[in-house]
Amino acid sequence: xxxxxxxxxxxxxxxxxxxxxxxxxxxxxxxxxxxxxxxxxxxxxxxxxxxxxxxxxxxxxxxxxxxxxxxxxxxxxxxxxxxxxxxxxxxxxxxxxxxxxxxxxxxxxxxxxxxxxxxxxxxxxxxxxxxxxxxxxxxxxxxxxxxxxxxxxx
Amino acid sequence: xxxxxxxxxxxxxxxxxxxxxxxxxxxxxxxxxxxxxxxxxxxxxxxxxxxxxxxxxxxxxxxxxxxxxxxxxxxxxxxxxxxxxxxxxxxxxxxxxxxxxxxxxxxxxxxxxxxxxxxxxxxxxxxxxxxxxxxxxxxxxxxxxxxxxxxxxx
DNA sequence: TCAATATATGTAGCTAACTACGTATACTTG
DNA sequence: CAAGTATACGTAGTTAGCTACATATATTGA
Numbered sequence: 001x002x003x004x005x006x007x008x009x010x011x012x013x014x015x016x017x018x019x020x021x022x023x024x025x026x027x028x029x030x031x032x033x034x035x036x037x038x039x040x041x042x043x044x045x046x047x048x049x050x051x052x053x054x055x056x057x058x059x060x061x062x063x064x065x066x067x068x069x070x071x072x073x074x075x076x077x078x079x080x081x082x083x084x085x086x087x088x089x090x091x092x093x094x095x096x097x098x099x100x101x102x103x104x105x106x107x108x109x110x111x112x113x114x115x116x117x118x119x120x121x122x123x124x125x126x127x128x129x130x131x132x133x134x135x136x137x138x139x140x141x142x143x144x145x146x147x148x149x150x151x152x153x154x
Numbered sequence: 155x156x157x158x159x160x161x162x163x164x165x166x167x168x169x170x171x172x173x174x175x176x177x178x179x180x181x182x183x184x185x186x187x188x189x190x191x192x193x194x195x196x197x198x199x200x201x202x203x204x205x206x207x208x209x210x211x212x213x214x215x216x217x218x219x220x221x222x223x224x225x226x227x228x229x230x231x232x233x234x235x236x237x238x239x240x241x242x243x244x245x246x247x248x249x250x251x252x253x254x255x256x257x258x259x260x261x262x263x264x265x266x267x268x269x270x271x272x273x274x275x276x277x278x279x280x281x282x283x284x285x286x287x288x289x290x291x292x293x294x295x296x297x298x299x300x301x302x303x304x305x306x307x308x
Numbered sequence: 309t310c311a312a313t314a315t316a317t318g319t320a321g322c323t324a325a326c327t328a329c330g331t332a333t334a335c336t337t338g
Numbered sequence: 339c340a341a342g343t344a345t346a347c348g349t350a351g352t353t354a355g356c357t358a359c360a361t362a363t364a365t366t367g368a
Contacts, residue, residue: 009276010197010269013181015290016174017355018219024167024324025356026302033303041324043164058346065172070325072348094333094346115164121305122163128292135289136169138282148180149187151275171325178354179326195354212316224355226318248316248363 027118034114037081038107045074046083049100050108056095083107181272188268191235192261199228200237203254204262210249237261 027040044064049055055063061071075098078084083104089095100108126132181194198218203209209217215225229252232238237258243249254262280286 009273009280009287010194010201012276012280012287012290013174013178013194014198014355015287016170016177019290019293020167020170020174021323021355022297023170023302027167029303030306033306040164040167044168047164056346057348067326068347069327069349073324092334092346096347117306119163121302122166124305125296125302126163126166126289126293128289128296130284130286130289130292132284132286132289132293133163133166133169135280135282135284135286136166136173138284139173139280139286142279142282143176148177148275148279149183151278152184152187152271168325175325175353210316211318221356222317223319223357227354246316246364250317 030118031111031114036107036111036114038111039077042074042078042083045071045078046100046104046108046111049084049098049104054097054099056089056097060098078104184272185265185268190261190265190268192265193231196228196232196237199225199232200254200258200262200265203238203252203258208251208253210243210251214252232258 024040031038031040044066045060048060048063052063057071057075058068060075061068064071066074075084075086079086082101084098085101086096086098089097178194185192185194198220199214202214202217206213206217211225211229212222214229215222218225220228229238229240233240236255238252239255240250240252243251
């Protein structure tokens with residue numbers, strides 16, 4: 001017996017987390033194999049700044065769908081790597097505006113082809129009869145409609 | 155623009171992790187709402203010991219599909235809760251055998267109906283056109299066949 | 309039979325998200 | 339226009355898995 005199979009759906013949380021970790025580890029190795037010093041978790045920040053070049057911390061957090069403390073810790077790492085920089089907002093002194101550095105913009109260009117091979121590989125990998133990206137979206141929509149908790153209260 | 159949608163599949167790792175966390179938090183609240191002091195992460199250990207009452211640390215880790223250090227840390231928590239206990243294997247002095255306590259067995263009985271409502275709710279929640287449990291299994295099978303990394307090397 | 313290897317368990321420290329809380333600045337309203 | 343509320347940012351500490359390394363016991367083969 002393998003409890004992961006037997007217990008089925010009650011282990012879903014762990015299954016999701018472990019698949020996530022595996023993909024992330026591989027993602028890191030793929031950047032490395034392409035001579036790029038970049039971590040998968042930085043992707044949403046850098047990618048967002050490509051399209052919205054100047055954002056405050058909270059705006060950026062909202063864009064990438066993270067909490068602001070998580071975003072701040074990513075920004076600290078990216079600042080250490082000199083991929084982003086920040087400046088005060090003159091209109092609103094509370095805000096810190098985030099921008100890509102020249103190094104960040106250059107790296108972004110270098111990563112484009114790697115991203116393309118990753119998108120292709122992931123598309124192939126997840127092109128199964130139940131598409132995992134669609135499945136995630138569907139479950140998120142279901143949860144939005146009625147939480148897991150509420151569904152246990154009949 | 156929401157980068158989570160735009161960047162699509164490259165953010166898959168984060169998406170998986172966050173869905174995992176959300177379901178786990180709700181799981182904890184559901185136990186609590188039913189007056190049960192139990193954490194979702196403990197489930198695989200307790201459930202396995204229900205069917206295989208005496209297992210060594212490594213055997214248990216293999217059953218639940220975790221590394222042994224992760225398993226040890228779960229066992230420490232469960233021992234503190236007095237839900238499990240352990241004893242030395244007389245045949246092999248290296249081994250520590252894990253068992254449910256009476257309290258553990260009793261709690262397990264109390265949790266059965268809660269597990270049933272959770273299974274029902276999760277089944278409803280994930281009963282979408284792309285089934286997420288099947289999708290996970292399919293992706294894991296794909297990865298087993300050929301890793302993400304190898305798929306980027308054309 | 310004992311040296312080399314394998315296995316079982318344990319510890320330390322990492323990771324990548326989170327919540328809770330605190331402070332500074334801006335906005336609103338009586 | 340000042341008091342209360344809201345917003346922006348930051349810090350501290352938690353979580354639930356992991357890898358790398360260390361030690362103890364068992365097994366194997368020359």
